[in-house]
Amino acid sequence: MQTEIILSSGGKIPVLGMGTAAYPIPEPELVERAIFEAMKLGYRHFDTASLYQSEQPLGQAISRAIRSGIIKDRDELFITTKLAVADTYPGAVVPALRKSLSELGIEYVDLYLIHAPMRVRGEKRFVFTKEDMMPFDSKGTWEGMEQCYELGLAKSIGVCNFPIDKLKFLLSHAKIPPAVNQVEMHPLWQQNELIDFCRKNYIHVSAYSPLGGTGSFWGKREVLHLKEIKEIARAKGKTAAQICLRWALERGVNVLPKSFNKERLEENKDIFGWRLSEDEVQIISLIPQLVGDDASHGLARPINQDIN
Numbered sequence: 001m002q003t004e005i006i007l008s009s010g011g012k013i014p015v016l017g018m019g020t021a022a023y024p025i026p027e028p029e030l031v032e033r034a035i036f037e038a039m040k041l042g043y044r045h046f047d048t049a050s051l052y053q054s055e056q057p058l059g060q061a062i063s064r065a066i067r068s069g070i071i072k073d074r075d076e077l078f079i080t081t082k083l084a085v086a087d088t089y090p091g092a093v094v095p096a097l098r099k100s101l102s103e104l105g106i107e108y109v110d111l112y113l114i115h116a117p118m119r120v121r122g123e124k125r126f127v128f129t130k131e132d133m134m135p136f137d138s139k140g141t142w143e144g145m146e147q148c149y150e151l152g153l154a155k156s157i158g159v160c161n162f163p164i165d166k167l168k169f170l171l172s173h174a175k176i177p178p179a180v181n182q183v184e185m186h187p188l189w190q191q192n193e194l195i196d197f198c199r200k201n202y203i204h205v206s207a208y209s210p211l212g213g214t215g216s217f218w219g220k221r222e223v224l225h226l227k228e229i230k231e232i233a234r235a236k237g238k239t240a241a242q243i244c245l246r247w248a249l250e251r252g253v254n255v256l257p258k259s260f261n262k263e264r265l266e267e268n269k270d271i272f273g274w275r276l277s278e279d280e281v282q283i284i285s286l287i288p289q290l291v292g293d294d295a296s297h298g299l300a301r302p303i304n305q306d307i308n
Contacts, residue, residue: 003272005254008202009149009156009179011110014078015249016269017045019208019258020054023126026260031057032064034260039065041265047182047208047256048104049082049115050096051124055103063105074106080182080206082115082160083145084124089137093144097153112154113182114141116161138166139173146176156180158204164197171201182206184213185253186223186244187287195251210248210255211241228287232280238270245271247284 004012018038020031031054035046039061048054058079065071081104087096097112120132148154158180159170171177181198185191185207198205212223223229224240233240241257245268248255257268276284 005204005252007156007179007204008177011156011179013111013180013204013206013254014045015254016043016271017047017078017254017256018043018265019047019256020058021049021052021208021258022260025053028053028057030260032061035061036064037262038265039070041269043265044076045078047080050084050100051082051115051126055081055100059103059105078110079104079106080111080113081109082113085116085118085120086122086124088114088119088141090140090144093141094147094151094153097148101153108152109154111156111158111180112145112148113158113160113180114145117159117166138170142170142174146174149176158182164194167197167201167203177201178203180204180206182208184209185248186210186212187226187229187247187284188212188223188290190285190289195253199252205253206256207248207253208256211244211257226287228283232276232283236274239267241267242271243276246274246276247281250276250281
């Protein structure tokens with residue numbers, strides 16, 4: 001069973017990772033404990049961002065795991081972090097990554113992403129208004145990302161929340177194409193057109209909120225209560241969460257479910273060694289998709305007032 005995917009940059013991204021985005025921002029000790037428990041359970045892929053304030057707890061968990069012998073060294077891990085939308089302008093990118101590396105206590109990240117195709121003024125925050133928006137310099141910002149790659153500070157570079165039009169423009173000027181586009185994806189928001197475009201352009205799709213983002217203000221709690229998902233789960237002897245994650249994996253997407261609960265972390269790991277049938281995949285593909293304001297969180301969608 002495939003547990004890693006080779007990126008266009010040559011890196012190998014584990015198909016199962018742990019997300020760390022939570023709002024309100026949790027206590028650092030809680031985040032560190034959860035990540036450490038995840039490492040004990042075998043997780044090796046961790047997704048963070050300067051916005052999440054989880055870089056330092058992740059770095060502390062890495063140091064603790066090495067001291068405890070859970071991992072031999074940092075190279076066993078795949079670490080992703082993101083450039084905040086307050087830093088998406090020329091001259092800010094490399095310093096922002098250096099600051100993130102300092103918080104993490106490591107010399108490089110495996111993947112560095114532009115958090116969203118936008119720039120806002122002021123402090124880093126999850127929610128902002130249209131008045132906070134500033135012109136986004138895609139070309140200048142991407143040149144900074146390419147510099148991060150060339151300096152060896154990031155093994156791969158990519159984007160987050162980029163819709164097709166923004167990807168097309170980025171590809172028109174990029175010397176190093178993005179290896180990854182991380183977007184919200186789950187059975188209620190399947191992103192079919194975007195996934196097809198990315199596949200044709202050798203951009204790997206990474207899914208955040210693959211269970212609907214339950215517990216977050218941007219979440220779609222109904223994902224785990226869809227009758228189609230629950231019926232498949234009953235037939236398989238699996239949970240609704242495991243069905244959603246397995247479905248994403250079978251689309252060639254890696255998943256980043258966020259949980260700080262040990263039991264759910266363990267549950268989310270049980271997505272290997274079995275498959276969905278063609279009929280089950282077809283049933284999920286026919287689930288009506290969110291539209292309008294109900295589908296307005298992700299920045300690969302037509303609204304831009306909050307961010308994950």
